[in-house]
Amino acid sequence: xxxxxxxxxxxxxxxxxxxxxxxxxxxxxxxxxxxxxxxxxxxxxxxxxxxxxxxxxxxxxxxxxxxxxxxxxxxxxxxxxxxxxxxxxxxxxxxxxxxxxxxxxxxxxxxxxxxxxxxxxxxxxxxxxxxxxxxxxxxxxxxxxxxxxxxxxxxxxxxxxxxxxxxxxxxxxxxxxxxxxxxxxxxxxxxxxxxxxxxxxxxxxxxxxxxxxxxxxxxxxxxxxxxxxxxxxxxxxxxxxxxxxxxxxxxxxxxxxxxxxxxxxxxxxxxxxxxxxxxxxxxxxxxxxxxxxxxxxxxxxxxxxxxxxxxxxxxxxxxxxxxxxxxxxxxxx
Ligand code: FAD
Numbered sequence: 060x061x062x063x064x065x066x067x068x069x070x071x072x073x074x075x076x077x078x079x080x081x082x083x084x085x086x087x088x089x090x091x092x093x094x095x096x097x098x099x100x101x102x103x104x105x106x107x108x109x110x111x112x113x114x115x116x117x118x119x120x121x122x123x124x125x126x127x128x129x130x131x132x133x134x135x136x137x138x139x140x141x142x143x144x145x146x147x148x149x150x151x152x153x154x155x156x157x158x159x160x161x162x163x164x165x166x167x168x169x170x171x172x173x174x175x176x177x178x179x180x181x182x183x184x185x186x187x188x189x190x191x192x193x194x195x196x197x198x199x200x201x202x203x204x205x206x207x208x209x210x211x212x213x214x215x216x217x218x219x220x221x222x223x224x225x226x227x228x229x230x231x232x233x234x235x236x237x238x239x240x241x242x243x244x245x246x247x248x249x250x251x252x253x254x255x256x257x258x259x260x261x262x263x264x265x266x267x268x269x270x271x272x273x274x275x276x277x278x279x280x281x282x283x284x285x286x287x288x289x290x291x292x293x294x295x296x297x298x299x300x301x302x303x304x305x306x307x308x309x310x311x312x313x314x315x316x317x318x319x320x321x322x323x324x325x326x327x328x329x330x331x332x333x334x335x336x337x338x339x340x341x342x343x344x345x346x347x348x349x350x351x352x353x354x355x356x357x358x359x360x361x362x363x364x365x366x367x368x369x370x371x372x373x374x375x376x377x378x379x380x381x382x383x384x385x386x387x388x389x390x391x392x
Pocket of ligand 1: 232
């Protein structure tokens with residue numbers, strides 16, 4: 060099912076959430092994740108799940124394997140991330156075709172970054188030659204998917220609520236500088252926007268306001284789904300926020316600093332911190348149901364607590380299609 064159709068079917072004032080997973084490296088990892096996914100999908104009932112894609116296609120087979128588990132075996136509405144730089148056109152074509160065969164109707168269209176050489180060493184394969192000059196930015200992928208598949212796929216695009224300038228990254232990011240490109244990317248055919256993770260709700264508020272009030276009107280009603288990272292440990296938090304350039308506001312940092320040597324307490328404080336962020340965003344005006352996307356890092360507990368605390372888990376009696384979806388074969392539809 061297309062994500063935007065599912066959102067439209069919700070009551071206007073409903074909240075929903077989605078969960079992100081990445082493909083494990085080993086078969087043992089897959090088996091563990093599969094049973095975790097079974098538990099999570101039954102207990103939490105996300106509106107959809109997303110499966111990440113390794114830059115340059117480094118996880119292509121494993122991403123598709125995980126997407127198949129989610130979509131076909133578990134009957135979850137699945138969104139496959141797909142990057143387009145440093146990828147041959149045939150790899151993109153294969154991924155889209157395979158997604159269609161699996162019954163997947165949702166793609167998060169990304170540019171991706173140049174892969175680090177060690178990722179390839181891990182995978183044991185040489186870097187794919189960037190022979191495909193047709194794909195430079197995410198917008199090129201959005202246009203390509205629309206051209207090849209019409210409206211078959213519901214297309215999401217990425218957005219970044221916070222700016223940063225960092226010598227280790229070749230690009231300076233600034234929501235205002237990015238804006239014209241985001242307008243263009245959205246106008247090219249995006250159906251929803253999903254954001255980079257953040258902890259600075261004020262930066263997010265400003266960003267959302269800037270989009271909703273934009274003179275082009277392209278952001279007026281499009282679902283904008285904030286990306287949130289459940290806090291698993293102090294070290295993971297510091298590492299991931301450094302990679303994603305998310306600032307940790309001083310009040311949140313001091314709450315965590317007080318307990319940083321006690322993993323259990325960090326988790327408990329983290330659940331409260333995320334709960335506060337969710338409740339804050341819930342109160343913001345929104346044209347339609349309000350969604351939240353969680354970067355689970357394939358972990359179950361923290362996100363489950365946050366969803367429970369924030370009453371985001373849908374009532375099983377109202378849920379209509381997740382049971383029957385397991386029996387149907389989406390590819391035939
Ligand atoms: P784009 O929209 O192409 O933008 C990239 C940069 O180029 C921006 O700074 C933009 O302002 C600029 N730009 C855009 N168009 C133009 C133009 N025409 N001329 C000049 N400048 C331009 N990466 C992965 O490898 N795998 C994943 O699964 C993955 N999942 C992600 C999920 C989410 C929700 C998010 C937010 C990011 C994800 N990423 C993933 C990371 C993403 O690939 C990187 O952040 C990448 O650097 C940018 O991708 P983009 O799609 O935002 O690119």
